[in-house]
Amino acid sequence: MNNKIIIVEDNDTLREGISESLKREGYSVTAFDNGPDALAEFNITNSDLLILDLKMEPWDGIATLKKFKENSPELEIIMISAYGTVESAVEAMKLGAADFLTKPFSNDELRIRVKNIFQNIINRNHLNDLIEQNRILSDEVNSGYEEIVGNSAPMKKVFNLLKNISDSESTIIIQGESGTGKELIARAIHRNSKRSSKAMIKVNCAAINDNLLESELFGHERGAFTGAVKQRKGRFELANKGTLFLDEIGDLSQAMQVKLLRVLQEGEFERVGGEQTIKCDVRIISASNKNLQKEIADGNFREDLFYRLSVVPIDIPPLRERKDDIVLFIDYFLNKKSHKTKSVKIIETGSLELLKNYSWPGNIRELENLIERLVVISEGYVIDSELIARHLLKNSSTFESFDNLGLDEAMYNFEKQLIIQALKKSDGIKNRAAKILGINTSSLYYKLEKFNLL
Numbered sequence: 118m119n120n121k122i123i124i125v126e127d128n129d130t131l132r133e134g135i136s137e138s139l140k141r142e143g144y145s146v147t148a149f150d151n152g153p154d155a156l157a158e159f160n161i162t163n164s165d166l167l168i169l170d171l172k173m174e175p176w177d178g179i180a181t182l183k184k185f186k187e188n189s190p191e192l193e194i195i196m197i198s199a200y201g202t203v204e205s206a207v208e209a210m211k212l213g214a215a216d217f218l219t220k221p222f223s224n225d226e227l228r229i230r231v232k233n234i235f236q237n238i239i240n241r242n243h244l245n246d247l248i249e250q251n252r253i254l255s256d257e258v259n260s261g262y263e264e265i266v267g268n269s270a271p272m273k274k275v276f277n278l279l280k281n282i283s284d285s286e287s288t289i290i291i292q293g294e295s296g297t298g299k300e301l302i303a304r305a306i307h308r309n310s311k312r313s314s315k316a317m318i319k320v321n322c323a324a325i326n327d328n329l330l331e332s333e334l335f336g337h338e339r340g341a342f343t344g345a346v347k348q349r350k351g352r353f354e355l356a357n358k359g360t361l362f363l364d365e366i367g368d369l370s371q372a373m374q375v376k377l378l379r380v381l382q383e384g385e386f387e388r389v390g391g392e393q394t395i396k397c398d399v400r401i402i403s404a405s406n407k408n409l410q411k412e413i414a415d416g417n418f419r420e421d422l423f424y425r426l427s428v429v430p431i432d433i434p435p436l437r438e439r440k441d442d443i444v445l446f447i448d449y450f451l452n453k454k455s456h457k458t459k460s461v462k463i464i465e466t467g468s469l470e471l472l473k474n475y476s477w478p479g480n481i482r483e484l485e486n487l488i489e490r491l492v493v494i495s496e497g498y499v500i501d502s503e504l505i506a507r508h509l510l511k512n513s514s515t516f517e518s519f520d521n522l523g524l525d526e527a528m529y530n531f532e533k534q535l536i537i538q539a540l541k542k543s544d545g546i547k548n549r550a551a552k553i554l555g556i557n558t559s560s561l562y563y564k565l566e567k568f569n570l571l
Contacts, residue, residue: 120235121164124148125155125181126197127173131220135168138224139231152181159185163338163348163391164192166234169214171198171205179208186213189339191241191347193234197222265301266449269439275302275431282429283309288381290366290426291404293433296480299404300364302433307360312400315359318352323365327373332389334377341390353386353397360400366426367407367418374419381425401426436477436484440555443473446481450488462492468502475509476535476553506531533568536561540570 122139126132127150136148147164149155151173159167167185171178178196185192196209199220206217215237216230267275279302282289289306291299300319307317325333332341336351352361369377380386385396403426412418436443447464464472477483487508491500509531535554543549551561564570 121145121162122147122166122168122231123155123159123164124168125150125152125173125178126168126170127151128170134224135227138227142228142231144231152176152184155181156184156188160188160340165238166231167192167194168231169194169196171196171209179205179212182209182212182214189347193238195230195234265298265305266445267439267442268445269434269441271434271439272442275433278429278431279305279309282306284311285429286311286400287428288401288426289403289429289431290409290423291402291431291433292409293404293406294435294480295406296482297433297435298481299406299433300362302431303360303362303402303404306402307362307400310360310400312359316356317360317362318356319362319364320352321364322373323368327370330373331376335386335388336391337389338391341388345390348388351388353380353399354395356399357397358399360402363401363403365405366403367405367409367412369418371419374422378419378422378425381422436480437553437555440473443477443484444469446484447472447488450485451492454489454492462495462498462500464491464505465499465501468500468505471502471505471509471531474532474535474554476538532564533570536564536568536570 120143122144124132124135124139124146126135126148129150132148132150136146139146147158147162149158153176155167167182169178169181169185173181176184178198182194182196185194190213192213194209194214195216195218196206196214197218197220198205209217215234218227218230265272265276267273283306289303291302293299304317307313320330320333322330328342332345332349332351334351334353336349336354337345339345339348363377376386380397381401384398385394387394409418409423409427413420413423436446447469451462451464472484479486490508491504495501495504536550539550539553540547542553547561547565548558551558554561556564
């Protein structure tokens with residue numbers, strides 16, 4: 118709030134008296150003797166309150182009120198008049214005036230009315246902030262996993278790191294492939310931080326174009342661009358005292374990287390179309406599925422911004438590197454999805470190895486989607502191996518179709534294709550291929566011989 122007041126009063130003495138009285142209270146006051154000039158000023162600079170005389174030329178107070186309200190429906194207005202009647206007061210109130218004063222009135226009475234109006238503005242802005250925060254948060258409810266699942270060695274390292282940074286205020290960057298649960302990790306960090314009583318607000322930097330993203334992050338003033346009919350706070354302001362999660366940070370344009378760097382360095386910004394500098398106290402957690410070091414080398418990402426964001430880096434391993442967790446995820450998602458369909462189901466024991474040996478290019482998200490699909494379409498209590506094998510094959514376009522093969526032959530070819538894919542990814546380096554597959558090198562050599570791939 119700017120504490121700006123516009124006064125429209127054609128009596129010079131009264132106009133100057135009101136202005137001086139309110140200026141002494143610390144308000145920023147601009148005064149006019151007619152409505153058209155006042156409206157022209159309002160269209161250039163935002164104000165919070167309009168004090169408006171009823172009897173004026175060329176527009177009277179009611180006509181001026183209507184024009185201001187057309188431009189800014191939320192503008193607070195106090196009507197004043199020496200000709201105050203019940204009818205004019207009622208009409209002004211119906212049109213959106215917040216209060217009505219009859220001349221003569223004391224400076225103390227005016228100051229009290231103005232103070233009450235500004236307190237109402239503060240309360241309304243606070244309520245609007247809460248509504249906007251709730252809207253943002255409600256959009257994200259159940260968008261991730263409800264808890265972190267994992268007991269593998271790579272995830273134990275992540276858990277230990279999370280414990281050590283729970284009380285830290287440092288910026289954190291979470292890197293990992295799509296579908297590995299980066300947002301889930303961010304939420305866990307926020308929940309265990311000193312800021313947990315405040316909101317964690319998310320922005321997906323890849324989903325919004327530059328022009329909209331600047332407004333989304335920093336907010337905008339009324340009239341800043343076409344369609345900006347009222348002032349709007351950005352997510353930095355909504356996350357004040359809390360956490361701002363910048364997802365897909367690697368997709369920021371160079372121009373937006375510069376603007377974000379300034380906020381990180383100075384802790385302040387201006388809304389789009391605004392001049393007031395706004396301070397913010399926000400803990401930044403960012404995430405990317407891109408290798409930002411490579412992006413820096415390619416000239417796509419600023420090195421100084423990276424170091425500002427990555428005081429504490431967290432690398433989330435892909436699912437193929439934490440295969441010990443796959444069974445835990447299967448059990449977790451079976452319970453979750455079966456609960457939705459009210460039909461508890463289990464995976465055939467022999468299928469677990471098939472699921473563990475799949476490469477999961479879509480990571481945890483792909484596994485969750487597969488389990489939900491299997492729960493929905495399977496007819497029996499047990500989800501059998503053939504159904505799983507065929508849907509795994511459909512999941513990946515890199516595999517040839519095995520629709521006309523029996524289960525044993527399909528699984529044989531499926532495993533062979535997995536190994537071929539791992540070798541391609543590792544440029545033929547066997548120990549790397551074995552790591553991708555989650556097996557030791559000697560087992561890989563055995564399988565290479567089995568499939569005549571040596």
